[in-house]
Amino acid sequence: DADVTQTPRNRITKTGKRIMLECSQTKGHDRMYWYRQDPGLGLRLIYYSFDVKDINKGEISDGYSVSRQAQAKFSLSLESAIPNQTALYFCATSDSIAQTQETQYFGPGTRLLVL
Amino acid sequence: EDQVTQSPEALRLQEGESSSLNCSYTVSGLRGLFWYRQDPGKGPEFLFTLYSAGEEKEKERLKATLTKKESFLHITAPKPEDSATYLCAVQAGDSNYQLIWGAGTKLIIKP
Numbered sequence: 001d002a003d004v005t006q007t008p009r010n011r012i013t014k015t016g017k018r019i020m021l022e023c024s025q026t027k028g029h030d031r032m033y034w035y036r037q038d039p040g041l042g043l044r045l046i047y048y049s050f051d052v053k054d055i056n057k058g059e060i061s062d063g064y065s066v067s068r069q070a071q072a073k074f075s076l077s078l079e080s081a082i083p084n085q086t087a088l089y090f091c092a093t094s095d096s097i098a099q100t101q102e103t104q105y106f107g108p109g110t111r112l113l114v115l
Numbered sequence: 116e117d118q119v120t121q122s123p124e125a126l127r128l129q130e131g132e133s134s135s136l137n138c139s140y141t142v143s144g145l146r147g148l149f150w151y152r153q154d155p156g157k158g159p160e161f162l163f164t165l166y167s168a169g170e171e172k173e174k175e176r177l178k179a180t181l182t183k184k185e186s187f188l189h190i191t192a193p194k195p196e197d198s199a200t201y202l203c204a205v206q207a208g209d210s211n212y213q214l215i216w217g218a219g220t221k222l223i224i225k226p
Contacts, residue, residue, distance in 0.1 A: 004158070042119065042216030043159075043202070058213075090158050102147060102206050102214065106158030 003027045004107035006091050012113045013081050021076045021110050023091030032074040033092040033104065034058075034066060036085075043090065049074055050096065081114045088112075117142045117207050121217035128224050131192050136201055136220045139185040144208025148186050150179050151202040153219065159202055193224045 004025045013019050023032065034046040045058030047066040055068055063085060065077045078085055088111050092104040122137045140148065147166050151159035163172045165181040172179050176197060178189040188201055200221045204214040 040218055042218045043204075043214075044216075045213060048213075092158075103149065103161055103164060104214065105161065106151075108158050109156070111156075 004091060004093055004105055006089075006107040006110050008110060009108065010111045012115065014115050015082055017081050019078050019081055019112075021089055021091075021112070023074045023076070023107055025072050025091075025093045025107075027093055027095070027105060028071075029093035029095045029105070030071060031094045031096055032068065033094075034064075034074070034076045035090045035092065036060070036087040037090060037109075038087050046076065046089075078112075078114075081112075083114045086112060086114045117205070117215050119203055119205055119215050119217040121201075121203050121220050123220060124218070125221040126223070128190075128193055128222070130194060130224055130226050133189070133191045133193070135190070136188040136222070137185060138188070138203030138217055140203075140205045140215075141184075142205050142207040142215065146206040146208050148181055149204045149206070149214065150186070150188055151204070153200045153202055162201075190222070193222075195224045195226050198222055198224045 007022045030051050033048045035043040037043050044060050046064050047058055049055045049068045052068050067075050088109050090109050091107040094104045119140045147164050149164050150162040153159045163179040168183045170181050176191050180187050200219040202219045203217040206214055
């Protein structure tokens with residue numbers, strides 16, 4: 001089984017709809033991240049969480065919200081989707097007590113299309 | 116401003132033709148430089164972390180090197196299965212979490 005899973009893998013929605021992307025991990029890591037990837041651009045950080053009670057905005061958090069339901073679960077919500085949120089979304093995890101603490105491990109991604 | 120630039124954007128090679136990918140960076144103190152491989156429709160897969168100038172790491176046909184301004188990913192005698200997008204990221208010295216990512220180099224190895 002994959003260590004980091006994301007659901008759904010693909011999603012088509014309409015402008016103005018609220019949607020949620022979910023991420024689960026079995027790696028036992030404390031840190032979790034949400035990124036988006038657009039063609040020709042590097043990965044951009046949306047939100048990150050160092051533990052269940054510690055959630056922080058990344059560089060592009062506007063229009064998004066997150067919830068850390070448990071150490072292993074981190075969900076991303078688009079409150080009112082707009083077409084320029086069409087992108088590939090990745091969840092990642094890292095272990096703060098590991099020697100290489102900032103090595104991040106990624107899920108398979110969710111491809112989102114907003115019409 | 117912290118920045119990571121990868122070149123070339125795309126590289127086509129014949130099987131067995133060795134080459135290098137470049138990752139140049141400007142950050143306020145480097146804590147680590149990371150290389151990842153990304154296959155189409157999949158998440159990035161961790162390859163290497165480099166911490167200081169002069170450091171080198173190898174894995175199969177790949178070797179990563181680091182200087183004070185850039186990193187190279189050398190690919191020796193590549194095979195078609197090495198085709199992927201290779202991503203570079205850096206962690207700045209004043210950050211304990213955030214990675215700054217390059218846009219990637221798409222590598223295509225033709226048989």
